[in-house]
Amino acid sequence: MTIIQPGMRSTLQDHGRSGLKKFGIPASGVMDRRSHDLVNQALGNDRQTATLEILLGNVSMTCERDSWIAIVGAGQAVIDDLTIPFGIAQSIKRGQLLRISYPTDGLWTYLGIASGWSGPSWFGSRSTWPEGSMGQTLKAGDELRCGLSDFSVISQHAAMHNDIPLKKNPIIRLWMGPQWSQFSAQARETLFTSEWAISPRSNRAGYRLLGPTIDCPAIEMISEPALLGSLQITPEGTAIALLNDGPTIGGYPKIALIHDDDLDAFRQLQPGSRFHFLLHSP
Amino acid sequence: MTASKVVRATLMQMFHHFRYGPDAWLLQFAGAADEHAFLMSRAIIDRLEKMPPDGLRDWTISYTTVLLEFEKNHCPAEAPTFLLDNDTFSQPLEREIKIVPVAYGGDDLLRVAEHCFMSMDQVVAHHSAAIYRVHALGFAPGFAYLGGLDARLHTPRLSTPRTMIPAGSVAIGGGQTAVYPLPTPGGWNLIGHTKQVMFDPTVSLSSAFFLTVGDRVRFIPI
Structure with a gap:
């Protein structure tokens, strides 16, 4: 994927680091664990697989290689102007444009890909923490890469999951x-x-x-x-x-x-x- | 039970052990950030590393308190105070004194001087005269909580924390002093700046931190 609009703050996150608080290193990791987990479930990924955490949408990217993605969280997503349902593995083809809109409710949206995003890890986690000198937020022109995906695994796991924890006056x-x-x-x-x-x-x-x-x-x-x-x-x-x-x-x-x-x-x-x-x- | 054990057991009960939500205990092991607290914390760290309680997920230690975080449904119903039983602790070896060069003159040096009824030069003199000990790492990666601040320099934290403090800031918060290793929010009084790198995330965990618990530290004015 090549990033066109990076959004306000888009970072790779997983379930974070543990056992490092004694050094002052916080856990970091996803802000909405449930949405992140649903993304990985839909793709047949392990729950610790990193997803892209997007703050307040306004993100667009082009697909460089045929793959499967899943999205859960705030806002709406379209592939080439066609709205896609959340929580279901979606095929995306080379050259297609993925856009995630500014949400009316909620802050965080999670984008996962079959086999997971690749990228550096710090002390056992891919969770990005720019303020702690662990990686950077995405910027326009960045490329997000992934491993090779196994289509048969994905189709088995595709399931309807889109109940995100967004509530009015909770x-x-x-x-x-x-x-x-x-x-x-x-x-x-x-x-x-x-x-x-x-x-x-x-x-x-x-x-x-x-x-x-x-x-x-x-x-x-x-x-x-x-x-x-x-x-x-x-x-x-x-x-x-x-x-x-x-x-x-x-x-x-x-x-x-x-x-x-x-x-x-x-x-x-x-x-x-x-x-x-x-x-x-x- | 020997007499000394009875006395210690009585003292222990004065400390507050707090069930911090369903999955954690916050245990208090000392009443003040002093030498006794330092030796206790070294002994507790030793125990946590050698024989951690079942289901322990993470732990954080500060001057007088230790936080134990357990996996879901693994938190013991009773406070695991056996960790505080200090029968086995031995005097730790003294380490070399690590030097932190400081350009004194931060935003709050005057505030500290006024609070302490002394000149800014006197603040610098007292702050750089002491040999400090690293009691804890926490707040941010490599943020070393130092014990041994001259009582004449104790100055309350700011009533509103700053949203961003530059990396390398040397600061006083209450009776504590430390160096901010990274740009972070913070509420301590800034009295100087050092170029010494306190945290490097690009190297292995064993060499990522300039200061670790047990180190001795001295600030040298430049």
Whole structure:
């Protein structure tokens, strides 16, 4: 594939790196695990096979060699002006143009190819992390390559899967965070009684939230490990959700932790779209 | 149980062990970022490497806390405090002192000086006089949390973190000091800059980091 329009941020991602947090290397990996997995299922690929993660569409590319692709996530995709269904392996021929549109809902779209995209790997994963000097985002003129595909395997795995985790006004469940009990009752109540939105000042390292100020306890913490999905509160009262490329250790109090089953939906929320939090009791 | 073990068991209970969601434990093993905490963390790392608990997926250690992340449905119901039982730890060998040359004069040097009621030159003098120890690597790849910052230099983090800090920035956050290895967001006070490369992702894991846990470090003004 030759990239014509690279989009805002298109990077190869897989399920990320593990066992490296002790060096300060975050897991990275896909923001929507379910969509990524559905792409690889449709193509008969292993789930750790890298897919192209696309932020807010606006991507186009030309096919240089006949192959099979699958797409799941935000937006719509067309091959030469013909809309293709998500979650099903699609044949794409040399010379055809693939376009992925700007989505009205959701942020991330996943494009996979039979046998997987090839490319460099860092410490056991192909997940790109430009801020950590691990690869670059795609630019116009880049070529995405893949191995040779086995058509018989693909046709067996083709299945209808397109239920992506995009919800209107979702409820995101939270566990208590390590400093939960140090926040005032009023601060905790504010978290659950308010309407929240994702700030445009967000990225793969963390989403800042727009909403009321949460009173931060006046403690100068000794920096401690942070779990992905933690909700930290800055001294001025802004909530930030720590995500895939985020810090492994941090010094701001963490009031809560996003429930793992709601993380994909949370990470697919566009800036401005509204949601609520609910305290999850096991 | 010997008397000393009883005392230690009592002390252990004062520390907070937190079930961090369904799949993780955050264990506290010390009360302050001091020499005892440093020796404890070395012993815990040793245990985690030699006999990790069943189903352990990843771990992260800081000055006084260690995070244990387990595979789904493998997180033990009780805190695995056996990792903190320090019967076996021995005094680690002293390593050479690694030198980090620093051009002092960052954006917040004046803020630190004013907070600490001293001149900027005094901040530089105190900061470059100490020999620090690497207590933890975290936050970003190769970001070494150093212990041993002069108490007179403790300065609160910024109330709003900067969205981007240049690589090589030398900074103070509360009672901690460190070098930012990569351009990242961050809330610490910037007091200088070094050209020493802290993280190189193009080489093997064993040589990718300038500083590792246990190293001793000194900053030299240039």
